[in-house]
Amino acid sequence: MNVSSAEADRGASALDELVGYSLRWAHNRLMADLGSTLEPLGLRPVHFAMMVTIRETPGLIQTALGSILGIQRGNLVPLVNHLLGLTLVHRLVSPSDRRALMLRLTAEGEALLEEALALVRKHEERMLKRLSRREQQMLGQLLAKIGEE
């Protein structure tokens, strides 16, 4: 999406009264910036989320990874292959279940994830610099309540 040109032309609209519309634009701006932030590392936002999750969850298998991130089994295959191709992750058969493949970061993966985390923290600071620390916390809390029962 061409965010900048579209935003330049936005005027007052009934759409502006919908929180969903503000949410859409905020999401677009943030994902566009995150995408270009990670691109120099050869990663897309989803790869970053995968690597964080893999590092945090020893013995994680693919199905569990997909479940955590909301990615279906079939769609996970090319994503994992991308990380394998860059030798950022290892894949090994689970000793307790020979159907399952456990994922682990390689040393190279650990190192690149550190770089990525530093870039992502800077990205968040950049995108949220108009919000105080208190407002950032509140934003997270309010977002979590959207669509809750």
Place this chain on the structure above:
Amino acid sequence: MNVSSAEADRGASALDELVGYSLRWAHNRLMADLGSTLEPLGLRPVHFAMMVTIRETPGLIQTALGSILGIQRGNLVPLVNHLLGLTLVHRLVSPSDRRALMLRLTAEGEALLEEALALVRKHEERMLKRLSRREQQMLGQLLAKIGEE
């Protein structure tokens, strides 16, 4: 995305500290609900946004519509065709520029948009019912500040 199953499996993660991650899930939940809200009318969220914008902007031509909503000219064609196929919009050559096509809602389009607006208002109430009126306002303001210079 399978939101429900993924959310059920989410535990504490470094990702949770990123506002972008909360934003992503909120966006997914909201868009999924908006999609099923509008589906009975034969519309997707983008069609709804197009119809609102067309109604609000007399003499609107396609390029301007795309610019307002962040949709490229080429991608707009099948979207406009969808609305034309349902006879929800008229398309007529601009008298001032014979290259340009002006869009206008038909009577049928006006009526369906009223229905859609009622459903979307209920959808927003449903998604935001855990937030007070004050919190909803604040959420909109905070979202608008994301990615601002």
Place this chain on the structure above:
DNA sequence: TATTGTTATACTCTATAACTATA
């Protein structure tokens, strides 16, 4: 030359279904 709308194309994201090998 520049712009409007169109067509063609490609890549990503998401979803479903069928297949295999294990359990």
Place this chain on the structure above:
DNA sequence: TATAGTTATAGAGTATAACAATA
């Protein structure tokens, strides 16, 4: 029979490039 991973496929979203008609 159920589950883990894979493959195939299809629809939606987004991006670029080329073209005809008009400005």
